[in-house]
Amino acid sequence: MTTTLAAVLWDMDGTLIDSEPIWIAQQFALAEQHGGTWSTEQGLALVGADMHDTAVAMQAAGVELESAELVATLERAVIDSLRETVPWRPGVRELLAALRRQGIPCAIATTSSHEMATLIADAAPDGAISVVVGSEDVVQTKPSPEPYLRAAELLGVRIEQCVAVEDSPNGLASALASGAATIAVPNDAVLPAAGAFTTWPTLEGRTVADLAALLE
Template sequence: MVPDLPAAVLWDMDGTLVDTEPAWIAAETALVQEFGGTWTTEDALRLVGLPLEHSAALLAEAGVTLPTGEIVERLIDGVVASVRSHTVWQPGARRLLEDLRDAGVPCALVTMSYRRFAEEAMRTAPEGVLTVMVTGDEVSRGKPDPEPYLRAAEVLGVDVTRCVAIEDSRPGIASALASGARTLGVQHLVPVEPRDGLSRVASLEDVDLAALARIGAGEVLDRMPVDAPGQAGLTTEA
């Protein structure tokens, strides 16, 4: 028998719902080069999932001589312009959002991006899906702290331990697990390594409502291909 669906699904945005990471990398690279520095792919991957203030500090170390707030605003300006012209949804994301909406499962966006960018990136989301949005400029402690996920569950009025959080980055996964949410890692730019209590998939195309119900009920599903980092193909009880 398929278990009941989770009380809510809590979604990361960048790299999980939409493929905005190339836009962030392009904005970072342009800003560092403007100040005569160099910015590599490896540098950019260090920033995936981190609060924007942390990213700004690393850009300052790379030579960007601007105040933290101005660095953040310059980055947001760049990515807003990118997604305004073209938003790339991750495979399977819109279908899963629509299925959850039709099944009556509330969804929240939990992102370290600021609200003005998150609203622009989500303007093409299926109607009536993301009823709550928690953004990086609205929390005291960003990912990997559990505060963003705890805040989302609180606003939705649900027990976070009855929610499924969906993430792609190490800081995001750490935040979700620390909050007590059942957590699904979807591999994108950085490897999703095996962790206790973490379900893993290579793509949201491999996820349906039945899988989310099982994860929400406490199963740990590992559907990572055998050539992906870490163990794969496991299904264990949690």
């Protein structure tokens, strides 16, 4: 039996936008301001991680700020950068526009803040992203399935009729546990070689029909 595609649920950092280099650059800057040390490897290890984990890692690296202040400072710097320019991943804007034309709603489900996700939703093709689930909108962030389940709930669709798009191991675990058909689009994070997901090297050239086919 064929299941109709009801919605597409998007991770944000590294999936919709190529923001991981911005996060890592700001981690370096914050560590330097506090006399700490940081490395690209440390930044890459945190791709898709909960912001609390990022705070703990940066505190261990010498950033002497309370977790909430550290996260707020880091996110503010990234948001300021995104206000200047949004580094969309290849094929994303075209696919969002195509989904919008066919009346298929989209949501963001991210471990970043609601504010940051709203900024990206507003920068997307007009009306393409109608729901945002940020870190403060759930009790448990990824790898819990809650962000994706909440996004489907807010859209008023069954999770089994959704496709989720991810780029990190935590994100894949979250999407798979939710019951959504899941696509891995590799970026900075090292992903499992195989699993109950479909890997697309890029979204460039992909269509709504390609997404819908994942539910067949």
